[in-house]
Amino acid sequence: MNIYLDAIVVLLTFVGLLFFHGTTVGILRFPDFYTRMHAAGKGDTLSTMLILFGFAAYQLHHPSTATLLVAGKIIFIAVLVFIASPTATHAIMDAGYESEIGAWSAKDGFVSSCLIRKEKGE
Amino acid sequence: MDTYFILLGTALILHMFLTLIRVIKGPTVIDRLIGVNIIGTKSTLLIIIIGTALHRVDMFIDIALTYALLNFIVSLAAARFFQRKRTAGLVMEKEVKS
Amino acid sequence: MFGFVTFLLMFVLWIVMSGQFDLFHLSLGVISCAIVARMSGDLLFQDRQTDFRTRFGQAWRFAHFTLWLLWQIITANLYILQLALTTRKMVEVLDPHIFSFKSHLKTPFAQFVLANAITLTPGTVTIRIVDGVFTVHAITGQAAGDLEQLDNIQDINEMERRVAAVFEPEILQNTGGDK
Numbered sequence: 001m002n003i004y005l006d007a008i009v010v011l012l013t014f015v016g017l018l019f020f021h022g023t024t025v026g027i028l029r030f031p032d033f034y035t036r037m038h039a040a041g042k043g044d045t046l047s048t049m050l051i052l053f054g055f056a057a058y059q060l061h062h063p064s065t066a067t068l069l070v071a072g073k074i075i076f077i078a079v080l081v082f083i084a085s086p087t088a089t090h091a092i093m094d095a096g097y098e099s100e101i102g103a104w105s106a107k108d109g110f111v112s113s114c115l116i117r118k119e120k121g122e
Numbered sequence: 123m124d125t126y127f128i129l130l131g132t133a134l135i136l137h138m139f140l141t142l143i144r145v146i147k148g149p150t151v152i153d154r155l156i157g158v159n160i161i162g163t164k165s166t167l168l169i170i171i172i173g174t175a176l177h178r179v180d181m182f183i184d185i186a187l188t189y190a191l192l193n194f195i196v197s198l199a200a201a202r203f204f205q206r207k208r209t210a211g212l213v214m215e216k217e218v219k220s
Numbered sequence: 221m222f223g224f225v226t227f228l229l230m231f232v233l234w235i236v237m238s239g240q241f242d243l244f245h246l247s248l249g250v251i252s253c254a255i256v257a258r259m260s261g262d263l264l265f266q267d268r269q270t271d272f273r274t275r276f277g278q279a280w281r282f283a284h285f286t287l288w289l290l291w292q293i294i295t296a297n298l299y300i301l302q303l304a305l306t307t308r309k310m311v312e313v314l315d316p317h318i319f320s321f322k323s324h325l326k327t328p329f330a331q332f333v334l335a336n337a338i339t340l341t342p343g344t345v346t347i348r349i350v351d352g353v354f355t356v357h358a359i360t361g362q363a364a365g366d367l368e369q370l371d372n373i374q375d376i377n378e379m380e381r382r383v384a385a386v387f388e389p390e391i392l393q394n395t396g397g398d399k
Contacts, residue, residue, distance in 0.1 A: 006123060013130055017137075022301035023160070024140045029304060033153055034345070034357045035316055036144075039304060040156045041339050042296045044163055051130075051167050055174060058123075066180060069239045073183045076236070077166065077190050084190075086336040088159055088197035090346055093357070095205035096152040097347045180239075 002061060009058045016050030019043050033096050041089035045081060052078040124175055131171040138164055151204050155197070162193035223261035225272075227253050281386040282333075288382065289337055296342040303359075318347070320355045323380060330387040337379050 023043025030036045052074050059071040138161050145157035166186045173182025234249040235241075303314075325331050335346040338356060347355040 009123075010126065017130065017133055019297045019301065020134070020137055020164070022297065022304050024137045026300055026304035027141060027144050027156065027160070029307075031314065032316070033150065033156075034318075035314060035359055036153065036156055038343075038345055038357075038359050039300050040160055041345055042293065043300055044160050045340065046293050046297045048163050048167060052170070055170050055179075058174065059179070065241075066239065069236060070179050070183055072236050073187060074170070077183075077187055080187075080190055080194075081163065081166075083336075084194040085163065086339040088194055088201070089339055090335060090348075091198050091201040092152060092155055092159065093345060094348045095155075095201040096150075097355070098205045099152070 005057060005061060009054045012054030012057065013051050016047040016054065019050065020047035023047060034093070037089060037093050037096070041086060041093075045085040048081050048085070049078045052081070127171055127175050131168060131175070134164055134168055134171070138168075152201075155200055155204065158200075159193070159197045162196065163190075166190045166193065221272075222264075223257050226261045226264045227257040229264070230256060278387060285382060285386050289340060292337075292341045296340060299342045314359060316357060316359050318355065318357050320353055323349075323352045323354055325352065325380065325384060326388060330383055333387070334380060334383045337383065341379065 020043065023039050026039030026043065027036050030039060056071040056074040056078070059067045059074070061067075141157045141160050141164075145154045145161070148154055166189050169182050169186040169189060170179065173179040173186070176182075230253045231249060234253060235246075238245055238249065240246075307314075323331060323334065325334060331349055331352065335349055335354065338344050338346045338354070343359050345357050347357055349355075
């Protein structure tokens, strides 16, 4: 029983670490602010949640009231991250768009985001 | 299992240092903010890993919870603060053209 | 009634946070939760029109929606992982662009859920919402003409239908014809 639980914990945390690796490489390699935000918003949410679920599962080795409460709190943090992380992404993205950071496009390299707005007829 | 957790924590710290490269390189304030946000979220995990390795999770979990809440508020406040400063984007366009 | 539900939610939170089950701590929790529920009980439920049966149904359908969303996040992460690790030249693969669309959703909370869902699905991130007009940044797309962009829009339409099914089912009947 314990060995299966350990396997689940290792699996969850390792997959979370793998996704975090993708996020980090994405943040370092992607060309502009908006594409980096893609990597940050998605990868950060899922990798944090997976690792947190792994640690919540690890608490079930010795089931008692205290460890169950700790597992509940870890799940609470996971839910918090699930709601808060996309919202923070959204806020940072909005700040970048408002301060007109240059966006990268495949056709003509960096253009200012106000140019994009004109193209779209806003 | 403790060894695995310590290895996991080390890997997380290594990746956080990689993210720190983006914070140092910039090129805009908002780019740095992305890195800071991610490092903050992962610090929550690191606190829980330390707690598990020391067998005192019940104590460290409250610190982690507070840290997660605080990190969210800091991200929102910093984003709102730099939203007003339109120069943040203009600096970068000069760098790109040169 | 609304105040009592607020009290119950806060008391559950108190029990989980304190972890003490003796009479002293529980009575302290009851007293403080009662004071807070009395003073600021009208903050949690702003809309007094919808009754609890509707709210419970919404919560139940929202749980199903969350499960679907989790699957979408995993797909999005695999996509980001593949994009970040296996791409040799970013220039050839990436083609970011910004577009906007008008949403049919009315309530701010439903719009918030839709914005978060767009952020967590593969390839798109919400930038801002102004009066129901969503500005969205997509990471790939324009290379194959407007066809791919249409694909993104269809994904979002699908998502909007799901969010509307959770929170505002009456919209689906009104606009069911033209979609």
